Amino acid sequence: MTTQTETHRFQAEVQQVLHLVTHSLYSNKDVFLRELVSNAADACDKLRFEALQDATLYGDQPELAIDITWDKDARTLTLRDSGIGMSRDELIGNLGTIARSGTRKFIEALSAQQKADAQLIGQFGVGFYSAFVVADKVVVESRRAGTDEAWRWTSSGEGEFALEPADTVARGTTVTLHLKDGEDEYLDGWRLRELVRRYSDHIGFPIRMPKEKWGNDEHASDEAKAEDVSELEAVNQASALWTRPKAELSDADYQAFYKHISHDFNEALAWTHNRVEGNQNFTSLVYLPSKAPFDFQYNRDERRGLKLYVKRVFIMDAAEQMLPAYLRFVHGVLDSDDLPLNVSRELLQGNRQLDKLKSALVKRTLDLLDRVARDEADKYEGFWREFGNVLKEGLAEDHGNRERIAKLLRFASTRSEKADDLTSLDAYVERMQAGQKAIYFLTADGWNAARNSPQLEALRARGIEVLLLHERIDDWAIGHLHEYASKPLRHVGKGDLDLGDLDSPQDKEKREADAKAAAPLVEAVKGLLGDRVKDVRVSTRLTDSPACLVLEEYDVSLHLQQLLRAAGQPVPVSKPVLEINPGHPLLKRLEGQQDGMGREDLALLLLEQAQLAEGNALDDPAAFIQRVNRLLVT
Numbered sequence: 001m002t003t004q005t006e007t008h009r010f011q012a013e014v015q016q017v018l019h020l021v022t023h024s025l026y027s028n029k030d031v032f033l034r035e036l037v038s039n040a041a042d043a044c045d046k047l048r049f050e051a052l053q054d055a056t057l058y059g060d061q062p063e064l065a066i067d068i069t070w071d072k073d074a075r076t077l078t079l080r081d082s083g084i085g086m087s088r089d090e091l092i093g094n095l096g097t098i099a100r101s102g103t104r105k106f107i108e109a110l111s112a113q114q115k116a117d118a119q120l121i122g123q124f125g126v127g128f129y130s131a132f133v134v135a136d137k138v139v140v141e142s143r144r145a146g147t148d149e150a151w152r153w154t155s156s157g158e159g160e161f162a163l164e165p166a167d168t169v170a171r172g173t174t175v176t177l178h179l180k181d182g183e184d185e186y187l188d189g190w191r192l193r194e195l196v197r198r199y200s201d202h203i204g205f206p207i208r209m210p211k212e213k214w215g216n217d218e219h220a221s222d223e224a225k226a227e228d229v230s231e232l233e234a235v236n237q238a239s240a241l242w243t244r245p246k247a248e249l250s251d252a253d254y255q256a257f258y259k260h261i262s263h264d265f266n267e268a269l270a271w272t273h274n275r276v277e278g279n280q281n282f283t284s285l286v287y288l289p290s291k292a293p294f295d296f297q298y299n300r301d302e303r304r305g306l307k308l309y310v311k312r313v314f315i316m317d318a319a320e321q322m323l324p325a326y327l328r329f330v331h332g333v334l335d336s337d338d339l340p341l342n343v344s345r346e347l348l349q350g351n352r353q354l355d356k357l358k359s360a361l362v363k364r365t366l367d368l369l370d371r372v373a374r375d376e377a378d379k380y381e382g383f384w385r386e387f388g389n390v391l392k393e394g395l396a397e398d399h400g401n402r403e404r405i406a407k408l409l410r411f412a413s414t415r416s417e418k419a420d421d422l423t424s425l426d427a428y429v430e431r432m433q434a435g436q437k438a439i440y441f442l443t444a445d446g447w448n449a450a451r452n453s454p455q456l457e458a459l460r461a462r463g464i465e466v467l468l469l470h471e472r473i474d475d476w477a478i479g480h481l482h483e484y485a486s487k488p489l490r491h492v493g494k495g496d497l498d499l500g501d502l503d504s505p506q507d508k509e510k511r512e513a514d515a516k517a518a519a520p521l522v523e524a525v526k527g528l529l530g531d532r533v534k535d536v537r538v539s540t541r542l543t544d545s546p547a548c549l550v551l552e553e554y555d556v557s558l559h560l561q562q563l564l565r566a567a568g569q570p571v572p573v574s575k576p577v578l579e580i581n582p583g584h585p586l587l588k589r590l591e592g593q594q595d596g597m598g599r600e601d602l603a604l605l606l607l608e609q610a611q612l613a614e615g616n617a618l619d620d621p622a623a624f625i626q627r628v629n630r631l632l633v634t
């Protein structure tokens with residue numbers, strides 16, 4: 001038979017990944033075995049799923065297993081699985097390209113570092129390509145279930161791979177590693193068994209290796225140790241981890257399984273494993289990651305974290321159906337005894353049983369977050385830094401759990417001089433002053449802008465703590481939380497700042513008298529600013545600054561207006577109210593100034609300063625500078 005060998009170049013990203021992997025993963029090279037076993041197990045899962053529709057896919061090979069063998073003379077290590085296999089096009093697509101979005105950016109960032117570290121590469125999930133850490137040539141032979149054609153893919157991991165027809169008859173995939181010099185440890189049955197047990201014990205398919213002929217005698221001679229390759233035995237438990245009793249499982253077991261389902265090199269932060277029996281029977285195992293994967297922010301709509309099983313059969317990655325978007329960091333497994341095995345994405349959509357499973361999963365996840373937040377505050381802060389902004393989306397997305405989500409929020413506040421010193425709403429409420437009726441917060445574009453905002457002055461002067469919300473999402477998210485622990489949430493830059501019982505009756509009287517006295521000044525400023533502002537009034541917020549901008553209670557905040565505008569969204573026009581501090585020397589000066597340009601300059605400057613303090617851009621910066629300069633030279 002004439003065989004035509006085609007040569008293909010790897011996609012540029014693959015070449016870069018290969019380079020990074022082979023140069024940076026060396027200290028962690030054992031992982032190649034975990035990655036290849038993981039792929040083989042996924043392939044078995046896929047076949048079992050497709051065969052639900054078409055049992056002929058099994059052919060005369062009903063067994064699903066992963067075999068690991070080696071040849072000391074040829075210095076090869078071989079993994080074969082009887083899973084779904086790959087067609088020619090799948091070999092090219094799966095082992096020649098990387099489809100994940102954001103890949104290029106990530107690789108560029110990694111390559112720019114002096115020493116790309118394994119943890120970072122791990123976030124990427126190197127998978128198959130890790131074979132090249134220990135092998136200088138990799139041969140993949142595969143026959144896709146349901147077809148007769150087999151193909152051989154060969155590469156030394158340097159820019160190209162070759163493809164040619166193969167005579168393999170067995171269904172599935174065989175990966176043969178030609179080990180590099182010095183990698184002989186992977187030709188040693190003891191070592192390989194140890195690795196498989198450590199990394200892959202939880203795999204739900206038998207992983208078989210040549211039978212040990214020497215029993216447990218570690219000191220047996222080499223000849224005695226010679227394995228009988230014709231006879232294989234399973235070396236793992238071959239029962240899916242979540243089906244095993246919790247008491248039997250160690251942390252290391254859970255972590256190994258986490259890495260298998262998440263393709264994350266980092267350890268999981270925490271997990272919860274539950275079996276529910278009653279109306280519905282199911283098992284859930286939910287993990288929180290400790291680090292966000294590199295492409296996390298891109299993936300709002302492309303969620304992969306949750307695997308749906310029905311009676312131990314893998315059905316699909318069903319994060320989109322099973323988890324709300326604000327929990328898209330979760331990894332886990334849900335195994336239902338009640339859903340039909342032929343359940344499809346379409347069926348899942350309107351399924352009532354599914355709604356119950358969904359809310360059970362959300363509840364488990366929130367319980368888990370609660371527990372970590374309560375018992376392991378440091379760990380929780382780490383989690384919050386990675387995923388807090390995602391969790392905040394839940395305030396808008398999941399009204400039913402709003403209070404529970406609110407309990408998990410963490411914010412900077414005026415009580416600390418550090419941006420990363422965060423507080424919970426519970427802790428805030430505990431510190432509230434006698435007479436304080438509301439939870440006060442401020443949104444701004446950055447922590448510095450928030451903590452130096454003039455709008456805080458009156459509260460600060462009274463020793464009232466204000467939460468400083470300075471992430472982009474905060475304005476929108478917090479808008480969905482109207483109260484917490486029966487206390488209203490109040491934006492300090494919106495509406496009348498009602499200080500409630502925080503001021504004594506004498507203070508109040510004095511303020512009212514001051515406001516009355518300042519009425520002519522207020523009218524004057526109003527006249528000078530015209531329709532640039534909605535209103536001018538005497539401030540209860542200010543102690544040190546001359547003026548600040550405030551919005552009415554239900555206006556879109558200035559900060560959010562700016563974000564919306566930047567995103568090209570239509571913005572409802574809400575003119576701000578200018579609040580003035582009549583006791584401030586600038587206002588005294590304005591009051592004393594005769595009519596004329598100086599007066600108008602001063603009024604406009606008050607407005608422009610207030611806009612700048614909000615972090616807003618000015619409409620006419622050049623005119624502002626001219627005004628300042630006129631003032632400086634007089």
Ligand SMILES: Nc1ncnc2c1ncn2[C@@H]1O[C@H](COP(=O)(O)OP(=O)(O)OP(=O)(O)O)[C@@H](O)[C@H]1O
Binds near residue numbers: 039083094128
């Ligand atoms: N033994 C196998 N049988 C069938 N398909 C396989 C096998 N090994 C790899 N593949 C295919 O190749 C693809 C790429 O594998 P690779 O390990 O690089 O990444 P992955 O498993 O998809 O994800 P990750 O990058 O997170 O590890 C897989 O998604 C799968 O479709």
